Amino acid sequence: MDKLHYLYFIAPLSSIIALIVAYVFHKNMKKKDxxxxxxxxxxxxxxxxxxxxxWQQYKVVTIVFGCTFVLFLILSYLMKLQSGWLPFAFLSGGFFSALSGYFGxxxxxxxxxxxxxxxxxxxxGALKIAFRSGSVLGLTVVGLGLLNISIWFYILHHLVGLGLAKTTTIMLSFGIGAxxxxxxxxxxxxxxTKAADVGxxxxxxxxxxxxxDDPKNPASIADNVGDNVGDVAGMGADLFESYLGSILAxxxxxxxxxxxxxxxxLPMIIAGAGIILSIIGILTVRTREGAEMEELIKALNKGTYLTAGLIVVISYIIVKFVLPVxxxxxxxxxxxxIVGIIIGKSTEYYTSYAFKPTRKIAKSAQSGPATVIISGIGVGMISTMIPVVAVTLGIxxxxxxxxxxxxxxxxxxGVAIAAVGMLSTLGITLATDAYGPIADxxxxxxxxxxxxxxxRERTDALDSLGNTTAATGKGFAIGSAALTALALIAAYMQEVKMSLMEFKGLTELSNGVKIVDAALKDxxxxxxxxLANPAVxxxxxxxxxxxxxxxxxxxxAVGRAAEEMVEEVRRQFEEMDGILEGETEPDYRSCIKISTKSALKEMILPSLLSVVVPVIVGLILGVPGVMGLLAGTLITAFVLAIFMANSGGAWDNAKKYIETGEYGGKGSDAHSAxxxxxxxxxxxxxxxxxxxxxLIKLMSMVSVVVAGLVVVYGWLNF
Incomplete structure (x- = not known):
């Protein structure tokens, strides 16, 4: 116990090291000309x-978080259906998530x-600056995420003195803020980003x-802004909560x-070791002048595979010491x-123009936009097979x-620790993703x-690689979400178990088994x-x-925002003389305002939908309905997300492939298609x-948080 207690400090110490290295990378980058x-x-x-x-987004989110905080106070202190720590942990998760995205x-x-x-x-030189700057996001996410978890664990278990079961079930609900x-x-x-990009x-x-990226295009600055707020801050917050959720579950x-x-x-120690090894992998990434796409991919893969290989060795030593039984x-x-690597390689195959699927989409562009869209949809659908099979075999x-x-x-x-294993290399995996928008x-x-x-040739080479790494990062995020969500569904039953004892005062289940000793099947x-239960x-x-x-x-939402952007760009071309000739600077600010206003307005309803539905289903259909809801969302959203991410990535790189000079190059009919x-x-x-x-993970987290409410007031629990 004492030795394990000391070994536990690997988690907070490695988190602090990650934040220090991220700061050093940031300072070194700022010294460049x-x-x-x-x-x-x-x-x-x-x-x-x-x-x-x-800042505008954070203002809106602060209002939502404030209202949610009050609801959690009611749930915890007036209705006494959740731990009193929940409202404050909820805020800390959201704050660190926002902070990591902002730093990146x-x-x-x-x-x-x-x-x-x-x-x-x-x-x-360009690759090193872009990649190490992207590493700031990766290391900030894992540093702040693991530091948040390890500090809360120490407070609740070592200082407050809560039991392990109570501590870990309370901490499960911490991820909802993130x-x-x-x-x-x-x-x-x-x-x-997509409203600006489409316009x-x-x-x-x-x-x-x-x-x-022509400066005569009024939406060009908004497009570049969008790359940062969507693919850097957004991706950072996304994987922050995946990382948090997998370790907590x-x-x-x-x-x-x-x-x-x-x-x-054990999950915290594995994650801590992964941080140190990710830093080693990051430091190995470099390439030669004039490198082709395949060589650039190998340069990034070198760091990722080195980190994964070292994780294999170190995790064996850790498990043998921490959990020899x-x-x-x-x-x-x-x-x-392995599942993470397979998903990454599968995504790379279906989205990189170094391989046949994307090149076939590019070839289809010779027949016009319709065949490009048909071909891209087909590639996206087929691309779901390998990730789904990999995840199911991994489970x-x-x-x-x-x-x-x-x-x-x-x-x-085992399933939950597999998700931790997949995300243990997140420090470098997220770096390869954040590098993309920097190159763009x-x-x-x-x-x-x-x-x-x-x-521009050099930056285009880095950008094309960035499209592939971004697609790979999205596939990785979606794959990790599947394992994390499955672990959270299983962990949800642990929260239900605690709720039955705490809030309903039950000591045994309907089949006579004592709740303390009950297994999941009980x-x-x-x-x-x-499946015979209609609620399920x-x-x-x-x-x-x-x-x-x-x-x-x-x-x-993207379509509505894009329509406004299209009209604004057309208006400027028609009403502002000299823009297309380069004599007058476009009004970039008006396009930025359109994207900002649309994003803030349109993001609220879909986000609240994912919070409200699990609560309503739980109150009407009880625990069986919630389990069915989570399973249905997990399966459907997982496959749909892979299809959409890979189709989009393949279309993007098909365009890039044509821009290299194939099928007519830039300005050709194939390029327009x-x-x-x-x-x-x-x-x-x-x-x-x-x-x-x-959506998959948030619904699981919401269900965990309102488990006490559903257990006590769920209409069809039995």
């Missing part, structure tokens, strides 16, 4: 726009112009025949499996890593490896400041959770439907697809 005065001015426009939007976005907006300047002389903030960040950021593409590229299930203190701290858990960790493998055939509670702990903005700066063609019998079936249907309704709402495909894919890959994986 920003280039010309014109380059600096463009970067300042983007940086100011991104900060202005985030601030670094990205400062780094893009420095990446542009480095690209004037060296591809390798999940709610993540959904606002993802949906709002996605609507912002810039449809009017600027298709109608006015302007090149990518694994800790709760580790205690439920009978592993005591070792089961509670369950070495099979090591197998579950390895399976989680089975991690369950069996951890001893689930003999004891289901141990098997569920660097290319935009090069275009807007009329730098020599070779500079609760399934007690609540009649099976109704929940399944509602969950499947909700994924599509949520997706439709977010896509329509590919721009239409890319425009359709924009909300797929950057708004709806990534938001769906947060």
């Amino acid at each position: 920003t280039g010309t005065k014109e380059m600096d001015e463009i970067a300042a426009h983007v940086r100011d726009g991104a900060k202005a939007y985030l 976005m601030n670094t990205a907006t400062l780094a893009s112009v420095r990446t542009t300047n480095a690209a004037r002389t060296s591809l390798d 999940s709610l903030q993540a959904l606002f960040a993802r949906v709002g950021g996605g609507i912002y 810039a593409d449809l009017v600027g590229k298709i109608e006015a025949h302007l090149p990518e 694994a800790a709760a299930l580790g205690v439920a499996a009978g592993y005591g203190y070792a089961g509670a701290v 369950a070495l099979g858990v090591f197998g579950s960790i390895i399976i989680g890593l 089975l493998g991690s369950y069996v490896a951890a001893g689930g055939m003999a004891d289901p509670s141990k098997g569920l702990f 903005n660097a290319g935009g700066n090069a275009e807007m400041t009329n730098l020599p063609p070779e500079v 609760f399934m019998i007690h609540f009649n959770i099976n 079936l109704i929940g399944l249907f509602l969950g499947g439907m909700l994924a599509f309704v949520f997706g439709g709402m977010t896509i329509n 590919s721009v239409i495909g890319d425009t359709v894919g924009d909300p797929f890959k950057d708004t709806t697809g990534p938001s769906l994986n947060i």
Whole structure:
């Protein structure tokens, strides 16, 4: 116990190291030259726009969090149906989630112009600045996330003196703040960036025949701002809550499996080791001048695979020391890593123009926009097969490896620790994702400041790689969401168990088994959770439907915002003389205002839907209905999210492939057709697809938080 207690401090110490390294990377980046005065001015426009939007978003989110905080106070102190710690932990999760996204976005907006300047002389120099700046987001997310968890665990268990079961079940509900903030960040950021992107593409590229990121396009600055608020701040908040959720669920299930203190701290120690190894992997990323796409991918993969390989070795040592009675858990960790790698490679295959699927989409552009869209949808649908099979085999493998055939509670702990294993390399995995928008903005700066063609060639190479890494990151996020959500569903029953004892005063279930000794299957019998129960079936249907309704709402939100943007860009071209000739500067601010206003307005309803539905279903259909709802949402949203993210990524890179000179190159009919495909894919890959994986986890977290309410007041619990 004492040795384990000391080993537990790996978690907070590694978190602090991550934050220190992130600070050093940030300071070193700021020392780099920003280039010309014109380059600096463009970067300042983007940086100011991104900060202005985030502050407006945080104002709206603060109001929502304030109202939710009051509701949790009522739930905890007046109705006494939840721990009194919940309202405050809810705020801490949301605050650290927002903070990590802000730090990453601030670094990205400062780094893009420095990446542009480095690209004037060296591809390798530009890659290092972009990647290490992206690493600030990765290390900030894992640093703040694990620090938050480890501090709360120490307070509740070591200082307050709560038992392990009580501590870990209370902590399960802590992730809801991070999940709610993540959904606002993802949906709002996605609507912002895609409204600007669609407006810039449809009017600027298709109608006015302007090149990518042309300063004569009024929506160009808003487009670059959107890359930062959506793909940096949004992705950071997204994976922050995945990281938090996986560790919390694994800790709760580790205690439920009978592993005591070792089961509670093992996920934190594994995550802490992953942080240190991610830093080592980040430091190895470099490339040579004139590298092709395949070489650039290998450069990033080198760091990721090195980190994963080291995790394999270190996790075995940790499990053998911390939990020697369950070495099979090591197998579950390895399976989680393998599933993450398979999903990443599958996404890379279906979205990179180095491979056949995306090249076929590019070829189909010769026949027009319709065939591009048909081909992209087909590729996206087919691309769901490998991730789904990988996740299902991963669930089975991690369950069996951890001893689930003999004891289901141990098997569920194996599934949860597999999610921790997958996310243990998040420090470097998220760095490869955040690097993308930095490279994209660097290319935009090069275009807007009329730098020599070779500079844009270098930034385009990095940008194309960024599209692939971003698609891979989204696939990784969605895959981790599936394992995390499944673990949270299992952990939900632990919260139900505590609620039955605390809030209903029960000591045994309907089948005569004492609640303290009851296994998961006993609760399934007690609540009649099976496919013959109409409440479960109704929940399944509602969950499947909700994924599509949520997706439709977010896509329509992008469409409405894009319509306003299109009209504004057309108005400026028609009414402001000299824009297309480069004699008059466009009104960038009006486009930024449209994206900001639309994002803030449109993000509220889809976000609240995911919070309200689990509560209503729970109060009407009880625990069986909630279990059906969560299962239906998990399956449908998981497959739908992969399809949308991969279709969008493939359309984007098909356009990039044509821009290399294939099938007519820029300005050709095939290129115009590919721009239409890319425009359709924009909300797929950057708004709806990534938001769906947060929907999965947020609904699970909400269900955990209101478990006491549902157990006491659920109408059809029996």
